[in-house]
Amino acid sequence: MANAIFRWSLNLVTFGCLIWLYFLFSGQHPPSLSFLTGITGSEWQGLKTVFVSIFLEALPFILLGVLVSSFLHLFVSEDSMRKFMPRNPVLGVVYACLLGVFLPVCECGMIPIVRRLIGKGMPVYIGVTYVLAAPVINPVTYAATAMAFRADPEMVYSRLGLAFAVALAVGLVLYAALRENPLRTTRRSGRHDHSYDDHNHHHHDHEHPHRGNRYLAILTHASDEFFEMGKYLLLGSFLTAVIQTFVSRSALVSFSGDAWGSHLLMMGFAYLISLCSTSDAFVAASFSGTFSKGALLSFLVFGPMVDFKNTLMMLSVFRSRFVLKLIVLIAILVFLGSIVAERLLLYP
Amino acid sequence: METATGRQIAHHVLRALILIGIAMYIVYLHRTDHLDLYIAPRMTPYVKLAACGLYIVGAVQFYMAFQLWNGKPEDCGCSPLPASASKLRSYLVYALFIFPLAVCFMTADTTIGSAMAAKKGMNLNAFSALRSKGIVSNVTVDTPVNPPAPAITDAPEASVDSGNPTDREFGSGAPVAQEQPANPLERMFPHDEYTEAYARYGMKIYDDSVITVTEKDYMETLSTLALFLNNFVGKKLTIEGFVYREDGMKDDQFVIGRFAIQCCTADAMPYGVLVTSPDAKAYKDDTWLKITGTIDKTPYNGQDTIELHAEEIRKIKAAEDPYVYPDYDFGM
Numbered sequence: 001m002a003n004a005i006f007r008w009s010l011n012l013v014t015f016g017c018l019i020w021l022y023f024l025f026s027g028q029h030p031p032s033l034s035f036l037t038g039i040t041g042s043e044w045q046g047l048k049t050v051f052v053s054i055f056l057e058a059l060p061f062i063l064l065g066v067l068v069s070s071f072l073h074l075f076v077s078e079d080s081m082r083k084f085m086p087r088n089p090v091l092g093v094v095y096a097c098l099l100g101v102f103l104p105v106c107e108c109g110m111i112p113i114v115r116r117l118i119g120k121g122m123p124v125y126i127g128v129t130y131v132l133a134a135p136v137i138n139p140v141t142y143a144a145t146a147m148a149f150r151a152d153p154e155m156v157y158s159r160l161g162l163a164f165a166v167a168l169a170v171g172l173v174l175y176a177a178l179r180e181n182p183l184r185t186t187r188r189s190g191r192h193d194h195s196y197d198d199h200n201h202h203h204h205d206h207e208h209p210h211r212g213n214r215y216l217a218i219l220t221h222a223s224d225e226f227f228e229m230g231k232y233l234l235l236g237s238f239l240t241a242v243i244q245t246f247v248s249r250s251a252l253v254s255f256s257g258d259a260w261g262s263h264l265l266m267m268g269f270a271y272l273i274s275l276c277s278t279s280d281a282f283v284a285a286s287f288s289g290t291f292s293k294g295a296l297l298s299f300l301v302f303g304p305m306v307d308f309k310n311t312l313m314m315l316s317v318f319r320s321r322f323v324l325k326l327i328v329l330i331a332i333l334v335f336l337g338s339i340v341a342e343r344l345l346l347y348p
Numbered sequence: 349m350e351t352a353t354g355r356q357i358a359h360h361v362l363r364a365l366i367l368i369g370i371a372m373y374i375v376y377l378h379r380t381d382h383l384d385l386y387i388a389p390r391m392t393p394y395v396k397l398a399a400c401g402l403y404i405v406g407a408v409q410f411y412m413a414f415q416l417w418n419g420k421p422e423d424c425g426c427s428p429l430p431a432s433a434s435k436l437r438s439y440l441v442y443a444l445f446i447f448p449l450a451v452c453f454m455t456a457d458t459t460i461g462s463a464m465a466a467k468k469g470m471n472l473n474a475f476s477a478l479r480s481k482g483i484v485s486n487v488t489v490d491t492p493v494n495p496p497a498p499a500i501t502d503a504p505e506a507s508v509d510s511g512n513p514t515d516r517e518f519g520s521g522a523p524v525a526q527e528q529p530a531n532p533l534e535r536m537f538p539h540d541e542y543t544e545a546y547a548r549y550g551m552k553i554y555d556d557s558v559i560t561v562t563e564k565d566y567m568e569t570l571s572t573l574a575l576f577l578n579n580f581v582g583k584k585l586t587i588e589g590f591v592y593r594e595d596g597m598k599d600d601q602f603v604i605g606r607f608a609i610q611c612c613t614a615d616a617m618p619y620g621v622l623v624t625s626p627d628a629k630a631y632k633d634d635t636w637l638k639i640t641g642t643i644d645k646t647p648y649n650g651q652d653t654i655e656l657h658a659e660e661i662r663k664i665k666a667a668e669d670p671y672v673y674p675d676y677d678f679g680m
């Protein structure tokens with residue numbers, strides 16, 4: 001289904017691209033087109049600026065992610081993987097929650113790595129817990145949040161605490177409830193893994209006569225994955241840029257009714273703007289005059305776990321029904337958790 | 349078989365071109381000094397590193413294409429050739445990369461300005477985070493309530509709205525400035541451990557004949573002013589930035605401000621000061637100005653806000669790097 005959505009949006013975007021290319025190459029300036037649809041020059045500028053900045057900012061992390069992923073693919077066997085995994089599921093989930101302290105990778109870079117790790121036999125609940133927890137529970141995000149909320153140190157701790165609690169709960173729910181493999185199996189990656197398993201276990205030396213090529217193979221695989229992830233990144237950054245350019249914050253704020261509404265609103269806002277977890281704290285801090293701390297907390301915890309950009313990337317890896325259920329589960333947990341935290345910690 | 353190899357070569361070449369194209373775009377931005385328009389300086393090394401990585405990955409794609417061209421099959425058996433239903437579709441994916449790249453190369457690099465500020469909402473109270481906590485109301489109350497007289501003579505500005513009992517309600521329990529500092533200046537800038545950096549900065553700039561909102565400490569200076577606004581009413585201030593207007597502003601009002609960036613332009617937040625000037629109308633949105641004026645306090649959208657009565661307005665060239673960044677050494 002997600003594939004259908006992707007194909008549909010891809011066709012739409014491509015169609016749009018072709019029209020624009022026509023305008024570009026036929027010497028007509030794009031603003032003439034944007035004028036027709038009512039987009040002002042400054043909005044177009046804003047769109048481009050935000051799009052390029054999101055893409056460039058995510059680029060190093062994606063690249064790192066795909067390189068690490070193909071390194072794991074070629075050099076780490078399932079057996080050595082298993083050695084690092086705790087057997088006890090509860091311990092395993094706790095371990096996944098805290099892994100971000102040692103392996104702080106941005107959420108964009110994490111998805112290809114985790115896909116690979118799950119392919120290598122890491123249990124799904126551990127992989128997903130890591131994806132959820134690591135963007136918040138790491139030293140970089142801690143420092144950024146502490147700086148943005150200089151005056152409210154409890155904000156930092158409740159952010160870390162709630163993220164830990166939510167990731168832990170999701171991990172345990174997945175452990176208890178997940179029966180089927182949620183990985184999307186495309187024809188291509190299926191063929192991939194299969195052929196590589198063959199290499200690693202049986203006739204590795206026959207198939208790889210020149211060893212130097214293994215290093216080249218890392219880069220080839222990295223390029224494959226870069227294109228696989230990159231299209232979602234492009235689409236995600238573009239749509240995020242559209243949202244940032246055309247949806248005004250004050251209009252959003254007017255939607256929030258009561259106190260609970262503001263929690264939902266901030267979560268929705270976090271989802272839409274898809275910021276990196278290292279920079280979202282400052283944006284949250286700018287809302288402090290408008291919303292309660294509980295609402296800001298829901299923004300700070302929900303955003304790094306799930307947002308628009310990373311939903312698209314998750315859809316490329318996991319089945320859409322799994323992603324949907326996961327998002328709903330996280331949303332409910334963060335919503336309830338932020339309300340409880342507000343009552344207990346922030347306004348005792 | 350023949351055409352399959354041809355298609356593989358085409359895929360490799362297309363990929364190589366796109367990867368190197370992205371890397372070239374980064375180099376181009378760096379060469380034209382425009383990388384800072386998109387990415388905060390502390391993130392740029394990573395982006396440049398990514399450009400190097402893309403070059404290498406792209407070069408390998410060329411190499412693979414060359415190998416195939418020479419008739420050597422790919423030895424790992426995992427070619428990037430998508431086993432797709434439609435050949436056309438596998439190429440269309442590349443259009444998704446090529447199109448934005450072409451547009452980005454062909455359109456001028458610009459910055460975000462007042463239109464974006466309107467969407468994001470200008471921060472005129474850089475320290476609203478503290479206000480919600482009640483520290484600020486404590487600060488404004490202090491001086492006159494305490495019996496010792498010298499404070500009042502030393503700091504007339506500080507007592508502007510003092511003794512207002514309603515302010516006390518917000519101040520609730522926070523034990524700010526319990527002990528009596530000997531230095532009268534210290535008493536004007538009461539603080540707790542979290543606002544100490546701002547208080548110290550406030551004391552530092554308090555005696556300046558004209559307080560300058562520097563590029564380095566843009567947000568920090570505005571935060572300090574907002575936090576200890578009463579102390580600074582009547583002082584002179586110089587600030588640079590672009591003009592911005594909000595719905596509901598009077599004819600003689602506008603905002604002068606800049607975007608503060610943490611990582612990339614997507615997280616930009618506009619910070620600014622409300623300016624009043626009889627010839628405000630002469631300055632269009634997004635004009636860069638340098639303004640010197642006197643600080644005042646005015647209620648705006650229900651909050652006490654800095655208001656700058658402009659005395660001297662000069663048009664300036666937009667700053668080379670239009671954005672400001674948080675000062676990570678502030679208060680260290």
